[in-house]
Each structure stands twice: as C-alpha cells, then as structure tokens.
Amino acid sequence: MKKWIVVVGLMGMMFSACQTQNAFTENNNEPAQVSLTMRDVIPAMAPKTPEVKAQQQQFLKVNVSRFKNRKLASDFYVLHGQRTFNANKLDSATIFFNRAWLMDSTNADVFWGYGLIYGKQEKYDRALFILYRALENDTDNPRLLTDIATTHLARFYQQSTPEDLSQSKKLLEQAIELEPENAADTYYKLAVNSYYLRDYAEAWTYLHQSIKEDKSKADETFIGALLEKERDPKGLYTASK
Structure with missing residues (x-):
C-alpha cells in the first residue's frame, strides 16, 4: 500500500504564533494510556446483531468461491477501500476494509x-493502536512510518503531549533513512516537528529540503510562523513589514 494519498488530519496546522506556542507549553503531562483491543478498532470483529453476523457469513460463503484465494480477495477490497478513502467517503471505506479483514485478518494493509x-x-x-499493528508486519515501509509519525503529530497538537512529538521525529527520521529521495512530505513534517521542538534552524533546513523536492510545500502560513521565530538562513524568505 505504498500509494496511499495521505489525508490523516495534521495539516492545516493553524500556525498563528499564539497557537503554535501554546501547543507545546500548555500541557507537558504524558497522555492517559487508553486500553484498547483489536475488537475495539476492527468493526468486523464485533458484529452488533445476529443479522450482521449472518450477513458476514453469507459474504464469506460467496467470496471464498468468487476469488482464487482469500488473500487476493482481501487485496481486492483493500484497493476499493483506498479509493473510497481518498474520495473522503469514510463510511464506504470502512465497509470495504471490513470485507478485506473478513477475507484475510492478517493483511497489514487492512x-x-x-x-x-x-x-x-x-x-x-485508535489510529495509532492499529497503525502499529500494521507496522509489525511492514517495518521498513517509509510511507507507513510517515503516516504513523503524522498521527503522532496530530495527537500532539490535540493533546499537547511531548512524547508524541519525540516519537514522531524518530519515525520520520527512520523514514528518511529508508527513502531519502522523493521525500518532500516527510521533510516537510520534520520541519513542522522541529518547529514545535523549537529547533528553528533545523526546521529551516528540513523546509528548504522539502521545497527543493516539491515547490508546493512552500506553505506561506508555516513560513510566516517560522520567520517570526528565526530568519531564513538562506535569505529566500523574509518577514513582511
């Protein structure tokens, strides 16, 4: 699943000076550990009614004979799940991933x-709980590492948890080691991460690397927020007067 269009909810980062400062300073406590199980995060594992369970059994009966094997069937439904997810049809995507899981409960892409x-x-x-299960079976996937790091960044912004910030940076650095080329998105998120860690020089370095690979990463809001903290060492961007 290397071609996901990532829409995990980090960006529009709301980069006003007040917001970015407060995101790190308001709460330095560790997040409460949420106890989750696979049944909590995989809807197909816990059918809500006998009717739903019967529908699952009928689905399996039909699809086991329809496809050459269950792995191919699972991959087929994952593909449809990807497409509907990228179209922002989350309910439909969930249905397809449920079907994919029913056909192959070990499929990391599910x-x-x-x-x-x-x-x-x-x-x-919930996102991190299940994403780390995917990582167990695909440890060297830079796109997956970046998606998990992005989710940590998003939870940091939501909960102001410093350990999410440090874990995000660790994962992004692993992703860069695995795939240093064509990694504009990863470099950009490292720039965001460094900004929140108040390492503004490093943020500029990563941001320039990101823009070098993809000019669309020259986000005016982020650049403006970064200029408020430290001038651009390359002098390409200047604060408006």
Missing part, C-alpha cells in the same frame, strides 16, 4: 486502512 480512517476522524488513540 490495519493501515483502518488507521487512516481513525486519523481522519481525529480518533488518534
């Missing part, structure tokens, strides 16, 4: 899909 849906819904504890 976990990834659920994680992105929860991230889009700003249910970051």
Whole structure:
C-alpha cells in the first residue's frame, strides 16, 4: 500500500504564533494510556446483531468461491477501500476494509486502512493502536512510518503531549533513512516537528529540503510562523513589514 494519498488530519496546522506556542507549553503531562483491543478498532470483529453476523457469513460463503484465494480477495477490497478513502467517503471505506479483514485478518494493509480512517476522524488513540499493528508486519515501509509519525503529530497538537512529538521525529527520521529521495512530505513534517521542538534552524533546513523536492510545500502560513521565530538562513524568505 505504498500509494496511499495521505489525508490523516495534521495539516492545516493553524500556525498563528499564539497557537503554535501554546501547543507545546500548555500541557507537558504524558497522555492517559487508553486500553484498547483489536475488537475495539476492527468493526468486523464485533458484529452488533445476529443479522450482521449472518450477513458476514453469507459474504464469506460467496467470496471464498468468487476469488482464487482469500488473500487476493482481501487485496481486492483493500484497493476499493483506498479509493473510497481518498474520495473522503469514510463510511464506504470502512465497509470495504471490513470485507478485506473478513477475507484475510492478517493483511497489514487492512490495519493501515483502518488507521487512516481513525486519523481522519481525529480518533488518534485508535489510529495509532492499529497503525502499529500494521507496522509489525511492514517495518521498513517509509510511507507507513510517515503516516504513523503524522498521527503522532496530530495527537500532539490535540493533546499537547511531548512524547508524541519525540516519537514522531524518530519515525520520520527512520523514514528518511529508508527513502531519502522523493521525500518532500516527510521533510516537510520534520520541519513542522522541529518547529514545535523549537529547533528553528533545523526546521529551516528540513523546509528548504522539502521545497527543493516539491515547490508546493512552500506553505506561506508555516513560513510566516517560522520567520517570526528565526530568519531564513538562506535569505529566500523574509518577514513582511
């Protein structure tokens, strides 16, 4: 699943000077640990009624004979889940990922899909729980590492939890090591991460690297927020007067 269009809810980062300052200073406590199980995050594991369970059994009966094997069937429904997710049809995407899970409950791409849906819904504890399950079976996937890091950044912004910030940076750095080229999005998120860590020189370095690879990463709001903290060492951007 290397071609996800990532829509996990981090960006529009709301970069006013007040907001970015407060995001790190208002609360330095560790987040409460939420106890979750797979049944909590995979809807297909816990059918709500006997009718739904019967529908699942009928679905399996039909699809086991329809496809060459269950893995192919799962991949088929994952593909449809991706497409509907990227079209922002989250309910439909969830249905497709449920079907994919029913066909192959070990498919890491299913976990990834659920994680992105929860991230889009700003249910970051659930998103991270299931995304790390995906990572267990795909440890060297830079896109997945970036998606998990993005979710940590989003939870940091929501909950002001410093450990989310440090974990996000760790994962982004791992992603860069695995795929240093064509990594504009990862460099941009490292720039955001460094900004929140108040390492503004490093933020500029990552931002310039990101823009070098993709000029669309020259986000005026972020650049303006960064200029309020430290001038651009390359002099390409200046604060408006």
